[in-house]
Amino acid sequence: MSLAKLAEFQVQFARKPGLIHLNNAGLAPITLAARDKVQYWAERFYQEGFWTDADYMADVLSTRHALASLIGCQHDEIAWYQSAAGAINQFAFGVNLQPGDEVVIWDQEYSSHLYPWKEACDQAKASLKVLKSEANLQTPTEKYLEALTEKTKVAAFSWVQFSSGARMDTEAVIKECKKRGILVFIDIAQGLGIHPCKLWQWGADAVAGGSHKWLVSPVGVGYLAIRKELAMRMKPRVIGAYTYGTCDDPSDFACEPKRDATKFEPGSKQVLEITALGASCRLIHNVGVEVIEAEALRLASKLREGLESKGHTLLNPFGKAAISPMVNFYPKENISIEEVITTLNNHHINFARRGGGIRLSTHAFNTEEEITKVLRLL
Structure with missing residues (x-):
């Protein structure tokens, strides 16, 4: 993956403190180029x-x-x-x-x-x-x-x-x-x-x-x-x-x-x-769709693995293959979906309720620090 090309994409997005965009399959932030147009x-x-x-x-x-x-x-x-x-x-x-x-x-x-x-x-x-x-x-x-x-x-x-x-x-x-x-x-x-x-x-x-x-x-x-x-x-x-x-x-x-x-x-x-x-x-x-896809999938894999390690259940239709930036999960038994939703909302992390679970969706502008914060909260 070209890090220079990835950086060309990532610099196009605002970094408003306190907001984490993980509902990119719903409504993603727009690029600087789009705003300027x-x-x-x-x-x-x-x-x-x-x-x-x-x-x-x-x-x-x-x-x-x-x-x-x-x-x-x-x-x-x-x-x-x-x-x-x-x-x-x-x-x-x-x-x-x-x-x-x-x-x-x-x-x-x-x-x-x-x-x-x-x-x-x-x-x-x-x-x-x-x-x-x-x-x-x-x-x-x-x-x-x-x-x-x-x-x-x-x-x-x-x-x-x-x-x-x-x-x-x-x-x-x-x-x-x-x-x-x-x-x-x-x-x-x-x-x-x-x-x-x-x-x-x-x-x-x-x-x-x-x-x-x-x-x-x-x-x-x-x-x-x-x-x-x-x-x-x-x-x-x-x-x-x-x-x-x-x-x-x-x-x-x-x-x-x-x-x-x-x-x-x-x-x-x-x-x-x-x-x-x-x-x-x-x-x-x-930038190249392949460059964007690779980074979004890398972050999704990190999120998916972290959720599994914490005991949450993945609603995962593609097994171990890293083919989607969508990560849908059910909270582990001692935590309700409502508790998770409250936590995500309180920390300004957007998401979607889909397929009975909670869907998070990473894009190439997301960061490892954001994924780490979400996993820590969950």
């Missing part, structure tokens, strides 16, 4: 108004390129949304489910991934096949593959499950789905920015996520990356000027929708948040 555009909009028009649109385009480089897709295969839920809705309702079709999903999917598919299936009289997770929230690849049938139209799953970091052999799942003609939709909110992404290279049809977790950017940006051939066939769920052209084009009832993913964006973009995301994406790309 927000301030830059806020000041220019204040000073210049319309005279910023071409410049801010160029910066939004630059962000498309930066995000595309992390996903592995083309920039015009990306559509912006206010949240990942909006992106998931576009695909779930736009994929033209028919009566009798099946969508296969895990029972531990995050609600913003689960609910759109349930409603889309209900409206189309399709079947949502919900697979039960195994012990420790494991998501066995074999169980998922066995659930696929000739009726399966969409394999919908998270690259990394939000409660505990559980993962399937995604490459194997995509390969099998491609053989059977099954569409693959992946929620990548818990993976992009912290794990190297090869999902597009492996053949995923569409992926979606948001800005405020491992991409260390402001809340408020969702994205859908969708294959060009699918985008061309799929109808937008929300219609506006940008579905057909730009806000300056004359209205024309005979106009044709765009042919790339930007047709799914009906109007003006959330420029401050999108351009801030671009700044963080460029930082992550320059």
Whole structure:
């Protein structure tokens, strides 16, 4: 691991005394580069108004390129949304489910991934096949593959499950789905920015996520990356000027929708948040996702080993393998979850309650001193 590159990443984060960020799988702090980008555009909009028009649109385009480089897709295969839920809705309702079709999903999917598919299936009289997770929230690849049938139209799953970091052999799942003609939709909110992404290279049809977790950017940006051939066939769920052209084009009832993913964006973009995301994406790309992942996993392993040594029980779907920065645990018998929560809150250590336990999630900007303090308190 390059210590110089790691330092380049770590220096981007504020070190407010007394605060420890260990809910990075929920809401991570943003980078200095992202903060500066927000301030830059806020000041220019204040000073210049319309005279910023071409410049801010160029910066939004630059962000498309930066995000595309992390996903592995083309920039015009990306559509912006206010949240990942909006992106998931576009695909779930736009994929033209028919009566009798099946969508296969895990029972531990995050609600913003689960609910759109349930409603889309209900409206189309399709079947949502919900697979039960195994012990420790494991998501066995074999169980998922066995659930696929000739009726399966969409394999919908998270690259990394939000409660505990559980993962399937995604490459194997995509390969099998491609053989059977099954569409693959992946929620990548818990993976992009912290794990190297090869999902597009492996053949995923569409992926979606948001800005405020491992991409260390402001809340408020969702994205859908969708294959060009699918985008061309799929109808937008929300219609506006940008579905057909730009806000300056004359209205024309005979106009044709765009042919790339930007047709799914009906109007003006959330420029401050999108351009801030671009700044963080460029930082992550320059530092290297592998460098960031290695440090986050190293700290998570230290935390995981420390919790076990103190008698706490890990909710661990991947055994001894250090493949996730998420550390989910149950307190040992003589300590209640409420006591642990009180301790963490009193010492300004953020966390999440997930899967019945307490989830801590390390990022590469965390320090060994922070991990040591948490273990001492627990």
